[in-house]
Amino acid sequence: xxxxxxxxxxxxxxxxxxxxxxxxxxxxxxxxxxxxxxxxxxxxxxxxxxxxxxxxxxxxxxxxxxxxxxxxxxxxxxxxxxxxxxxxxxxxxxxxxxxxxxxxxxxxxxxxxxxxxxxxxxxxxxxxxxxxxxxxxxxxxxxxxxxxxxxxxxxxxxxxxxxxxxxxxxxxxxxxxxxxxxxxxxxxxxxxxxxxxxxxxxxxxxxxxxxxxxxxxxxxxxxxxxxxxxxxxxxxxxxxxxxxxxxxxxxxxxxxxxxxxxxxxxxxxxxxxxxxx
Amino acid sequence: xxxxxxxxxxxxxxxxxxxxxxxxxxxxxxxxxxxxxxxxxxxxxxxxxxxxxxxxxxxxxxxxxxxxxxxxxxxxxxxxxxxxxxxxxxxxxxxxxxxxxxxxxxxxxxxxxxxxxxxxxxxxxxxxxxxxxxxxxxxxxxxxxxxxxxxxxxxxxxxxxxxxxxxxxxxxxxxxxxxxxxxxxxxxxxxxxxxxxxxxxxxxxxxxxxxxxxxxxxxxxxxxxxxxxxxxxxxxxxxxxxxxxxxxxxxxxxxxxxxxxxxxxxxxxxxxxxxxxxxxxxxxxxxxxxxxxxxxxxxxxxxxxxxxxxxxxxxxxxxxxxxxxxxxxxxxxxxxxxxxxxxxxxxxxxxxxxxxxxxxxxxxxxxxxxxxxxxxxxxxxxxxxxxxxxxxxxxxxxxxxxxxxxxxxx
Numbered sequence: 303x304x305x306x307x308x309x310x311x312x313x314x315x316x317x318x319x320x321x322x323x324x325x326x327x328x329x330x331x332x333x334x335x336x337x338x339x340x341x342x343x344x345x346x347x348x349x350x351x352x353x354x355x356x357x358x359x360x361x362x363x364x365x366x367x368x369x370x371x372x373x374x375x376x377x378x379x380x381x382x383x384x385x386x387x388x389x390x391x392x393x394x395x396x397x398x399x400x401x402x403x404x405x406x407x408x409x410x411x412x413x414x415x416x417x418x419x420x421x422x423x424x425x426x427x428x429x430x431x432x433x434x435x436x437x438x439x440x441x442x443x444x445x446x447x448x449x450x451x452x453x454x455x456x457x458x459x460x461x462x463x464x465x466x467x468x469x470x471x472x473x474x475x476x477x478x479x480x481x482x483x484x485x486x487x488x489x490x491x492x493x494x495x496x497x498x499x500x501x502x503x504x505x506x507x508x509x510x511x512x513x514x515x516x517x518x519x520x521x522x523x524x525x526x527x528x529x530x531x532x533x534x535x536x537x538x539x540x541x542x543x544x545x546x547x548x549x550x551x552x553x554x555x556x557x558x559x560x561x562x563x564x565x566x567x568x569x570x571x572x573x574x575x576x577x578x579x
Numbered sequence: 580x581x582x583x584x585x586x587x588x589x590x591x592x593x594x595x596x597x598x599x600x601x602x603x604x605x606x607x608x609x610x611x612x613x614x615x616x617x618x619x620x621x622x623x624x625x626x627x628x629x630x631x632x633x634x635x636x637x638x639x640x641x642x643x644x645x646x647x648x649x650x651x652x653x654x655x656x657x658x659x660x661x662x663x664x665x666x667x668x669x670x671x672x673x674x675x676x677x678x679x680x681x682x683x684x685x686x687x688x689x690x691x692x693x694x695x696x697x698x699x700x701x702x703x704x705x706x707x708x709x710x711x712x713x714x715x716x717x718x719x720x721x722x723x724x725x726x727x728x729x730x731x732x733x734x735x736x737x738x739x740x741x742x743x744x745x746x747x748x749x750x751x752x753x754x755x756x757x758x759x760x761x762x763x764x765x766x767x768x769x770x771x772x773x774x775x776x777x778x779x780x781x782x783x784x785x786x787x788x789x790x791x792x793x794x795x796x797x798x799x800x801x802x803x804x805x806x807x808x809x810x811x812x813x814x815x816x817x818x819x820x821x822x823x824x825x826x827x828x829x830x831x832x833x834x835x836x837x838x839x840x841x842x843x844x845x846x847x848x849x850x851x852x853x854x855x856x857x858x859x860x861x862x863x864x865x866x867x868x869x870x871x872x873x874x875x876x877x878x879x880x881x882x883x884x885x886x887x888x889x890x891x892x893x894x895x896x897x898x899x900x901x902x903x904x905x906x907x908x909x910x911x912x913x914x915x916x917x918x919x920x921x922x923x924x925x926x927x928x929x930x931x932x933x934x935x936x937x938x939x940x941x942x943x944x945x946x947x948x949x950x951x952x953x954x955x956x957x958x959x960x961x962x963x964x965x966x967x968x969x970x971x972x973x974x975x976x977x978x979x980x981x982x983x984x985x986x987x988x989x
Binding site: 421 | 661662671673674677680685693694698702707710711
């Protein structure tokens with residue numbers, strides 16, 4: 303199509319307060335997101351000896367350590383599922399969340415060359431940063447399938463729900479990722495706190511243990527951690543573990559609040575980004 | 580529809596305010612944010628008076644026009660370009676424009692060192708607004724324009740700065756924008772490539788596209804632009820034919836240079852050491868004459884050891900003529916060993932043709948960081964004189980320099 307016969311009109315005016323995300327514009331710039339994802343992914347494993355094998359090594363080592371600590375030493379129950387399988391099923395979505403939120407925290411600063419010199423919807427940057435974790439997630443899921451075969455466990459029909467819970471995990475990652483991206487662009491303190499907070503959050507998430515070890519009165523508070531609902535859901539889908547509706551809904555609510563609140567907060571920071579970076 | 584035709588731009592009442600302090604420091608910091616509810620002084624902003632980088636900017640650009648934008652460093656040109664290219668938002672006003680916008684604020688923006696030339700063309704093309712298919716179909720033309728066919732599959736970290744630049748420019752001009760904004764980028768690269776870029780810009784204009792150029796190269800503005808505006812302290816002070824505006828610009832510059840060097844704000848660099856004085860004189864403090872000796876004496880704000888100094892003489896249109904550089908020493912140099920507040924450069928015979936010249940100067944700390952950078956620190960006049968016994972006449976078409984020479988029969 304000849305763009306010159308239908309020129310794109312645009313108007314530049316001051317912006318105050320927040321405005322909703324222009325999804326149509328984000329869609330028009332989908333190629334930018336695509337290439338940013340592709341760049342992040344390519345660059346991540348370029349000049350590494352082991353390449354994409356890293357995507358498998360990290361969960362394997364974590365699960366090995368967890369098996370030793372939680373299963374051998376502490377003797378925690380894993381709902382009748384072989385412990386390594388039980389832990390890996392939780393670490394895969396957690397790893398995606400943790401890498402996504404962690405990388406998104408710094409994404410505005412690492413891409414400030416772009417932000418300061420060229421216009422495109424700023425939301426493309428955290429989105430692309432998070433999406434570039436998808437190949438690692440796929441490798442992790444492949445690894446998980448291998449674990450199922452090795453331990454001879456067959457998931458029930460509930461496994462069809464797995465994509466839904468992974469989607470919930472993705473939404474939680476996007477929600478928290480864009481909040482952290484905007485907050486860290488504004489206050490660099492955030493960048494120092496996040497790696498530490500993510501380590502603490504790993505312990506406050508049922509990755510190495512079942513969420514049933516949390517005493518009843520604390521469970522709703524515990525479920526404010528959006529990944530609690532995601533991991534409980536994944537374990538329900540794969541192992542038929544019981545899923546408490548109330549905690550699942552609390553986690554889902556936090557996830558949606560993070561997504562909506564995150565977009566709003568991002569939009570208030572976005573208009574000043576080039577000035578504050 | 581209240582739109583404007585493709586390639587046109589209507590700018591009305593654009594203003595941009597910053598809080599003073601660090602650049603970009605327009606929002607309260609974390610401590611202020613956390614303490615705000617407890618702060619009794621609500622009118623805190625009054626502590627830091629606002630700084631208006633731009634005030635009431637109005638102009639129209641017609642499709643196919645090449646508009647030059649002139650102004651000293653800090654006049655507001657860059658802020659205006661950033662608003663036009665939607666990188667920052669204005670504080671007030673409205674701009675209507677139509678068509679794809681191409682920005683060359685810095686070529687190669689978004690290039691990633693680890694990616695190959697080809698990969699970067701795709702990435703950069705997408706960021707500049709091309710679709711994947713479009714980039715694919717233009718790839719050959721881009722590589723050809725940049726002249727780097729042999730290196731297209733090499734990571735750009737192995738490129739020379741010239742190759743990097745050529746590839747960046749090649750991608751940007753192949754976006755075929757209706758409006759192209761160019762900031763200084765035509766001034767880099769070798770002469771042949773510069774000429775190629777200028778031809779490409781002229782081609783775009785012939786094709787009815789609109790170009791906005793910001794440059795200190797007055798000769799380039801004069802050659803390319805059909806109209807020029809001049810910005811001073813955030814306001815448009817002149818709008819018209821390039822010849823007339825360049826004249827205004829030069830005389831405004833002279834008035835501006837009367838200001839004490841220590842009070843000047845149009846400088847860059849870290850600022851631990853600043854240039855505080857310059858003396859340019861001929862023999863025994865007299866005026867400089869063509870072919871006569873010259874002494875350039877600099878004084879800086881504090882005594883430091885091993886301060887490096889580079890200064891460049893520019894002609895009246897801003898083109899560099901020659902440079903003097905302490906980082907390129909010779910046995911005849913006697914640079915101060917200890918801390919010193921002054922530095923002198925003696926030229927036995929300054930073979931410049933008569934006319935007005937300006938000096939740009941840069942001071943660098945031993946760690947390589949720029950301490951002070953004045954694009955135009957001062958101007959000086961070269962009077963007519965004799966070089967090799969020959970009287971030197973002032974005629975711009977004769978060039979800027981003259982060498983002692985001898986004509987013979989065979």
